[in-house]
Amino acid sequence: MTARLLPWLFVAFMAVLPLWMHDQYILYVLTSTGIFIIAAMSLNLLLGYTGQLSLGHVAFFGIGAYTSALLSLGFDLDLGGAEPFVLDPQPVWIAFLGGILMAAVFGWLIGRLAFRVRGAYFVIVTISFAQVMRMVALNWVDLTEGPMALNNIPPLTVWWPGEGFVPLYSKEHYYLLVLAVGVLSYVIIHRLVQSRVGRALIALRENESLARSVGINVTRYLVIATVVSAGMAGAAGGLYTHYIRIVDPDIFMFIYTVTMVIMVITGGKGTLAGPVVGGLLFGFLPEVLRDVARPEVQWIIYGAVMIVIIFFLPQGIVPAVGKLFSRKKKHPRHDARTPTAPRITEGASS
Amino acid sequence: MSAQLAATATPPVALEVRDIAVHFSGLVAISRMTFAVPEGSIVSLIGPNGAGKTTAFNVITGFLKPTAGKILYHGTDLTRLSPDRIAALGVVRTFQRTSIFGGCSVLSNVLTGMHQRGRTETWGALLRPRWVGDEDARLEAEAAEILDFVGLQNRADEMAGNLAYGEQRLLGIAIALAAAPKLLLLDEPAAGLNPSETEEFIGVVKRIRDRGVTVLLVEHDMKMVMGISDTVVVLNHGRIIAEGTPETIQHDPDVIRAYLGQGVKHAEA
Numbered sequence: 001m002t003a004r005l006l007p008w009l010f011v012a013f014m015a016v017l018p019l020w021m022h023d024q025y026i027l028y029v030l031t032s033t034g035i036f037i038i039a040a041m042s043l044n045l046l047l048g049y050t051g052q053l054s055l056g057h058v059a060f061f062g063i064g065a066y067t068s069a070l071l072s073l074g075f076d077l078d079l080g081g082a083e084p085f086v087l088d089p090q091p092v093w094i095a096f097l098g099g100i101l102m103a104a105v106f107g108w109l110i111g112r113l114a115f116r117v118r119g120a121y122f123v124i125v126t127i128s129f130a131q132v133m134r135m136v137a138l139n140w141v142d143l144t145e146g147p148m149a150l151n152n153i154p155p156l157t158v159w160w161p162g163e164g165f166v167p168l169y170s171k172e173h174y175y176l177l178v179l180a181v182g183v184l185s186y187v188i189i190h191r192l193v194q195s196r197v198g199r200a201l202i203a204l205r206e207n208e209s210l211a212r213s214v215g216i217n218v219t220r221y222l223v224i225a226t227v228v229s230a231g232m233a234g235a236a237g238g239l240y241t242h243y244i245r246i247v248d249p250d251i252f253m254f255i256y257t258v259t260m261v262i263m264v265i266t267g268g269k270g271t272l273a274g275p276v277v278g279g280l281l282f283g284f285l286p287e288v289l290r291d292v293a294r295p296e297v298q299w300i301i302y303g304a305v306m307i308v309i310i311f312f313l314p315q316g317i318v319p320a321v322g323k324l325f326s327r328k329k330k331h332p333r334h335d336a337r338t339p340t341a342p343r344i345t346e347g348a349s350s
Numbered sequence: 351m352s353a354q355l356a357a358t359a360t361p362p363v364a365l366e367v368r369d370i371a372v373h374f375s376g377l378v379a380i381s382r383m384t385f386a387v388p389e390g391s392i393v394s395l396i397g398p399n400g401a402g403k404t405t406a407f408n409v410i411t412g413f414l415k416p417t418a419g420k421i422l423y424h425g426t427d428l429t430r431l432s433p434d435r436i437a438a439l440g441v442v443r444t445f446q447r448t449s450i451f452g453g454c455s456v457l458s459n460v461l462t463g464m465h466q467r468g469r470t471e472t473w474g475a476l477l478r479p480r481w482v483g484d485e486d487a488r489l490e491a492e493a494a495e496i497l498d499f500v501g502l503q504n505r506a507d508e509m510a511g512n513l514a515y516g517e518q519r520l521l522g523i524a525i526a527l528a529a530a531p532k533l534l535l536l537d538e539p540a541a542g543l544n545p546s547e548t549e550e551f552i553g554v555v556k557r558i559r560d561r562g563v564t565v566l567l568v569e570h571d572m573k574m575v576m577g578i579s580d581t582v583v584v585l586n587h588g589r590i591i592a593e594g595t596p597e598t599i600q601h602d603p604d605v606i607r608a609y610l611g612q613g614v615k616h617a618e619a
Contacts, residue, residue, distance in 0.1 A: 188476060191475050191476050191478060192472070192475050192476065195470050195474070195475030195482070195486075196461075196465065196468040196470040196471075196475065196485075197470065197471060197472055197475045198475070199454075199458060199461055199462045199465070200462070200465055202451070202453075202454060202458075202462070203451055203462045203465075205453075206451035206452060206453050206454060207448060207449075207450070207451050207452075209413065209433075209445060210445060210448070210449060210450070210451065210525070211451075211462070212413075212432070212433040212434050212437070213411060213413075213433055213437055213442060213443050213444075213445070213526075213529075214437055214442060214462065214463045214465055214466070214525060214526070214528070214529040215434045215437035215438045215442075215465055215466040215529055216434055216462075216465050217432075217434045218434070224472055228472070270453075
């Protein structure tokens with residue numbers, strides 16, 4: 001019962017937070033952490049549920065960010081014809097959806113590739129993919145402005161009765177928008193993994209041969225997982241780009257993928273709450289440390305915390321806490337459930 | 351039509367293995383294997399280690415492409431199909447070592463095995479219309495029945511990896527049954543079981559056959575093989591050396607020389 005209510009209590013708490021919490025800086029940290037948590041949740045679908053490690057996950061994040069930025073700013077592109085191709089600035093939500101779609105299309109491509117390459121090869125393919133994307137963003141100056149970055153990206157809007165679409169300039173409002181998208185992402189993953197589709201994905205992680213032998217089309221479900229995961233990472237990228245309102249090729253940096261992986265692994269891969277817990281911890285840790293330690297010491301502590309968690313809670317924080325609770329609950333009945341004992345005596349007597 | 355007429359005299363052939371050969375870059379794992387599995391029977395494939403039994407299973411279920419020959423299941427050629435397509439036709443196998451999804455609950459193991467019986471896809475899972483809930487409820491009820499059938503009904507919520515070894519073997523069968531097999535291939539299901547567990551297992555396999563499922567069995571436990579098989583096929587060095595009822599096999603001089611001789615003496619001693 002409490003386990004079911006807990007996520008909603010948490011959401012309710014986060015939703016009323018801006019009512020009494022007026023520190024703009026903390027709201028900023030919460031918002032950017034929230035965006036990364038959405039990205040980490042999308043990574044968790046691949047890494048935690050299908051067992052495929054994508055170390056280029058930031059590519060989908062960046063593709064979402066760039067596509068959404070470009071569609072909302074408009075662009076002209078010389079394709080070698082007489083007239084350059086001109087796209088007028090699009091409404092910001094159309095641009096946002098375009099970013100999700102574009103990331104999902106690339107997710108489909110990577111998912112198809114993963115059919116041929118698994119394990120270490122999949123990791124290498126995804127890393128290379130992210131690097132290629134970074135190169136494209138750096139060098140296709142006509143389109144992306146390269147290292148000069150895309151500036152003045154319009155913020156996302158919200159429809160308000162009587163006022164139409166209002167741009168979200170205030171930190172409180174953008175924070176609530178990120179929270180809403182985060183909740184939606186959580187619900188999507190929750191429903192997916194608890195369905196027939198999710199069981200197929202988990203089967204792929206647990207025992208691929210057995211999954212195939214009961215009729216699960218492994219490729220098909222791997223593609224579904226990468227498409228959903230990439231689209232969600234693209235949405236996070238779109239949120240990011242319209243929040244920061246500037247995007248440059250550094251968005252494809254490897255460290256962002258690593259951050260997502262750390263959030264998923266420490267929180268607990270393959271659990272719904274894992275990326276949220278890990279994300280909040282490692283999103284806030286640098287900010288908390290900033291007040292108490294010198295910069296070089298901050299990163300040492302950051303690393304040490306990570307190692308300690310991995311060392312003592314290899315499954316992650318969420319499964320460890322869950323185990324603690326279930327052990328407490330089951331302990332009184334322990335004597336009643338020793339199922340192997342009668343079997344052994346039966347075997348010995350015959 | 352003709353199949354129905356023939357059923358009264360000799361049952362129709364469910365599976366036909368025709369001239370199958372498997373070579374691993376020069377090494378001959380199977381050379382020209384031919385045998386048939388009549389519908390509704392239990393056929394055992396026996397032979398010493400390395401005789402090619404598991405290789406034969408891998409070929410039949412599409413995990414391995416044969417170098418030559420054909421596998422016909424009710425006339426359909428299986429040799430070019432992928433494992434999941436073959437499973438969709440009703441040919442389902444278990445594996446020698448791990449035939450379970452260790453990190454999932456026992457119930458969800460069986461539900462995963464029921465994959466082909468569900469229709470829910472991505473949009474259904476996300477929007478959850480009424481029929482998806484109905485489907486889940488129906489599948490869960492069926493899963494409970496299957497657990498009941500193999501005797502694991504009290505372990506539904508347990509993590510599969512935490513089950514005792516014998517129970518894991520039973521769960522492997524339950525997953526395979528969940529995939530609605532018409533032909534079930536069991537790869538050494540009794541390996542590592544104690545005598546009473548083997549006894550229980552024999553009962554389960556017989557009841558599966560009584561449900562109308564054809565069974566192809568690879569097994570080392572001679573008590574089990576001789577106790578339940580309608581036909582025994584003996585493999586040695588990748589070729590079939592004998593085929594017949596358990597009685598004829600037990601008295602076949604070739605078999606006794608190649609394989610069973612030791613086993614029979616042990617059994618008598």
